[in-house]
Structures are given as C-alpha cells and as structure tokens.
Amino acid sequence: MSRLDVRHIVVTPIAFPDPPLLNAAGVHEPWALRTIVEVYADGGLVGLGETYGDAAHLVLVEKAAGALIGLDAFNLNDLRSRVAAAIGVVDAPDRHGLTGASSAEKTLARVVSPFEVACLDVQGHATERPVADLLGGRIRDRVPFSAYLFYKWAAHPGAEPDEWGEALDAEGIVRQARGMIDRYGFGSIKLKGGVFHPDEEIAAIEALREAFPEHPLRLDPNCAWTPATSRRVAERTTGLLEYLEDPTEGLAGMAEVARSASMPLATNMCVIGFGDIAESVRRGSVGVVLSDHHYWGGLRASAELAAICRTFGIGVSMHSNSHLGISLAAMVHLGAAVPNLSYAADTHTPWQCGADVVAETLTFVDGSVAVPTGPGLGVALDRDALARMHADYLRCGVTERNDTGYMRSIDPAYERKRPRW
Ligand SMILES: O=C([O-])[C@@H](O)[C@@H](O)[C@H](O)[C@@H](O)C(=O)[O-]
Numbered sequence: 001m002s003r004l005d006v007r008h009i010v011v012t013p014i015a016f017p018d019p020p021l022l023n024a025a026g027v028h029e030p031w032a033l034r035t036i037v038e039v040y041a042d043g044g045l046v047g048l049g050e051t052y053g054d055a056a057h058l059v060l061v062e063k064a065a066g067a068l069i070g071l072d073a074f075n076l077n078d079l080r081s082r083v084a085a086a087i088g089v090v091d092a093p094d095r096h097g098l099t100g101a102s103s104a105e106k107t108l109a110r111v112v113s114p115f116e117v118a119c120l121d122v123q124g125h126a127t128e129r130p131v132a133d134l135l136g137g138r139i140r141d142r143v144p145f146s147a148y149l150f151y152k153w154a155a156h157p158g159a160e161p162d163e164w165g166e167a168l169d170a171e172g173i174v175r176q177a178r179g180m181i182d183r184y185g186f187g188s189i190k191l192k193g194g195v196f197h198p199d200e201e202i203a204a205i206e207a208l209r210e211a212f213p214e215h216p217l218r219l220d221p222n223c224a225w226t227p228a229t230s231r232r233v234a235e236r237t238t239g240l241l242e243y244l245e246d247p248t249e250g251l252a253g254m255a256e257v258a259r260s261a262s263m264p265l266a267t268n269m270c271v272i273g274f275g276d277i278a279e280s281v282r283r284g285s286v287g288v289v290l291s292d293h294h295y296w297g298g299l300r301a302s303a304e305l306a307a308i309c310r311t312f313g314i315g316v317s318m319h320s321n322s323h324l325g326i327s328l329a330a331m332v333h334l335g336a337a338v339p340n341l342s343y344a345a346d347t348h349t350p351w352q353c354g355a356d357v358v359a360e361t362l363t364f365v366d367g368s369v370a371v372p373t374g375p376g377l378g379v380a381l382d383r384d385a386l387a388r389m390h391a392d393y394l395r396c397g398v399t400e401r402n403d404t405g406y407m408r409s410i411d412p413a414y415e416r417k418r419p420r421w
C-alpha cells in the first residue's frame with residue numbers, strides 16, 4: 001500500500017454533564033470537558049481520537065494538529081516527532097493533580113495520544129482490520145471493567161438529583177455498588193477514597209465485602225494519606241483488598257508502605273512515564289501499574305508499558321478519568337491485545353449517565369465490553385451529539401477541570417491537602 005497522508009484535522013472541544021463526584025482534590029464540576037479529534041486522510045478515511053479538554057492542553061492539541069498535515073498515517077514515529085517539534089518543550093500540568101506530577105515528557109505524551117489513536121483508526125479503516133489487530137491481535141474477545149464507586153452528593157447545588165443519588169457513607173456506597181452491578185454486571189469494585197477519614201473508608205470497604213463476598217475490592221485515596229496512615233490502612237484491610245491504589249505520594253513513600261502491606265500497591269500517580277519505571281522497580285514501590293493511553297502517549301506506548309511490566313512481574317490494569325465512547329473503544333482494543341491485563345480496568349462510563357459522542361455506545365455485558373470486530377476502533381461519531389456538546393462547551397463557562405476551586409465555591413473553608421491524614 002502506498003502512503004496514506006493526513007489531509008485535514010478537526011479539533012472540537014466539548015462538554016457533557018458530570019455528577020458531583022467527591023475525591024481528594026474536591027468535587028467534580030457540573031460539566032466534564034473533552035476534546036474530540038477527527039483525522040481525515042487520503043481516500044476519504046477518517047480516524048477518531050479523544051483527549052482532555054483543559055484550555056492549556058487544547059491549545060497544544062490545536063498546535064499539533066496543524067503540524068500533522070501531510071503525515072503518513074502509518075508513520076507513528078513521525079507523528080511523535082512532528083508533535084514534539086510543534087509544541088516544543090512545554091509543561092502543561094492539570095490543576096487537579098489526580099494523575100500525578102506533570103512534566104514536559106508527559107505533556108508531549110498527552111498531546112500525541114489522541115492523534116495516535118486516530119491514526120490507528122485510519123489504519124484500521126484502510127486495512128479493514130480492528131485496531132486490536134494492529135496492536136498485535138486480540139488475546140481476549142471481551143475486556144472486563146470494574147464498578148468505579150464514588151462518594152457523592154445527591155445533586156450539584158441548586159440542581160435536580162442525578163440518577164445515582166447520594167452516597168456519603170458505607171450504606172450509600174453499598175447502595176451505589178448494587179445499582180451499578182445490577183445495571184452493568186461488574187465483577188470487581190473500586191472505591192474512590194481520600195474523601196473521608198480513613199476509618200470511614202475502611203468501614204465502607206468492610207460493608208462492601210459483606211454485601212459482595214466474591215467481588216475483588218480496591219481502594220484509591222489519590223495520595224491523601226501519609227506513609228504511616230497508609231501502613232495502618234493496609235494492615236486493617238488485609239484480606240479485603242486485591243490492591244491498594246496510590247495510598248501515598250511518591251516512589252519512596254509507596255516503597256515504604258509496600259514493604260509491610262500484604263496486598264500489592266497499584267498506581268496511576270507515581271509511575272506515570274517510562275522514566276519512572278527503573279526507580280520503581282529498584283525500590284519495589286508498586287505491584288500494579290494502571291496504564292492510561294491518554295497520558296502514556298497512546299495505545300502502542302501503553303502496550304510497551306505492559307511488556308515492561310511483564311518483564312518485572314508487575315501487574316497491569318487501566319486508569320480512567322471522565323471520558324466518552326471513543327476513549328472507551330480505544331481502551332477496549334488495547335485491553336484485547338495486552339496479554340498481561342491482569343485486572344479489570346477502571347471506567348467512568350456509568351457516570352456519563354448516557355451522554356456520548358459516538359453513534360452506538362459500546363455496551364457492558366457481565367461487566368465486560370465485547371471487542372468490536374469492524375475496522376478501526378469500531379465507533380462512529382454522532383455529529384448531532386458532537387455539535388450539541390460543543391455548544392455546551394461554549395456556554396458552560398468551564399475551561400479547565402478544577403475540582404478544588406469548585407468545592408471552594410461551595411465551601412469556602414475547604415482546603416486542598418496532600419496528605420490530608
Ligand atoms: O474522576 C476522579 O475524580 C478521579 O479521582 C480521577 O480523576 C482519577 O484520576 C482516577 O480515577 C484515579 O484512579 O486516580
């Protein structure tokens with residue numbers, strides 16, 4: 001096949017309603033932001049990508065798009081070089097800090113990612129093969145996800161309650177788990193912690209264990225605890241958790257906790273780039289890495305990460321932020337092709353409350369999503385939804401995810417602390 005050149009790229013920032021989910025940084029704003037990338041190539045082929053919508057990131061994505069015209073959609077190395085040259089050495093951190101520290105390397109990876117996914121989608125359409133085949137071929141036909149529970153308010157201030165209702169204690173969390181498992185069939189459960197005193201979050205884990213004796217459980221406080229608190233929680237949750245995610249900050253702190261914890265420690269906050277892996281292995285900081293193609297540089301980079309983890313006997317799962325159906329499809333293709341996806345992946349899909357930018361959203365059956373068999377990612381844009389969500393972006397007034405700022409607008413005494421306990 002001859003070259004398949006990129007002719008035109010459309011970058012569209014969008015917003016969709018987000019429930020008031022609580023975390024260690026504050027609370028989700030009423031709108032979540034994403035950016036949708038459409039890459040048009042020779043022969044009328046189009047590929048899709050999805051990424052963050054924060055203003056500083058959007059500027060870089062737009063800059064990169066301009067540099068990719070004429071790129072051969074099969075040359076993903078050239079894609080990375082062009083993006084690097086277009087944006088220069090720049091660090092565009094996210095404000096919430098829930099995906100760990102920022103760096104120029106991570107910023108570049110974040111900007112490359114949606115274009116890489118879109119080019120793989122183009123390649124898939126050109127070859128009439130699913131993206132999973134381009135990543136080495138599917139090892140599984142269905143990719144398992146976990147129920148991702150959040151403490152939450154019933155509604156944003158002044159708004160109508162959302163479909164999930166309030167969850168501010170163990171009883172509310174068990175109710176939420178039941179609703180999510182009834183609807184999606186998830187076979188494992190993750191609780192987003194770092195919101196209440198660790199004793200309350202341990203009580204929620206104990207209540208989940210009682211209500212769901214067979215479901216593997218995880219707890220993720222996003223580094224809200226000191227190493228000493230983390231060790232205490234690890235001891236009290238022995239036998240309850242399949243892994244404890246990012247209890248404390250940094251590779252040294254995690255290693256200190258890992259030395260006494262009976263369960264593996266997982267992370268999407270301290271091993272966030274290839275440069276972190278050697279030190280993590282040397283220190284024994286983590287037993288599971290949650291890959292995320294949005295900030296590891298795309299699907300191929302995430303597959304490389306998984307191969308390195310395999311070498312060192314480190315487990316692999318997938319991290320999630322608020323996302324829509326293009327990202328879900330990308331995660332499913334990656335999950336299908338990674339041999340050592342050792343844990344069910346995270347997803348925020350239930351929190352979208354049905355909103356999507358793709359025409360036919362992939363569905364969960366028994367907690368898993370079937371790997372699409374059609375060409376490319378196997379999802380198509382719903383153009384009316386895209387236009388509606390872009391209009392929402394323009395009118396919603398949110399240009400950057402700011403969980404702490406939003407929380408402070410409701411409770412001026414709120415302070416962001418890491419660690420808090
Ligand atoms: O959506 C959230 O509030 C999560 O806390 C998210 O931003 C984290 O990045 C994530 O889910 C995690 O696993 O740390």
Ligand SMILES: [Mg+2]
Pocket residue numbers: 220222245246267268269319
């Ligand atoms: Mg996490």
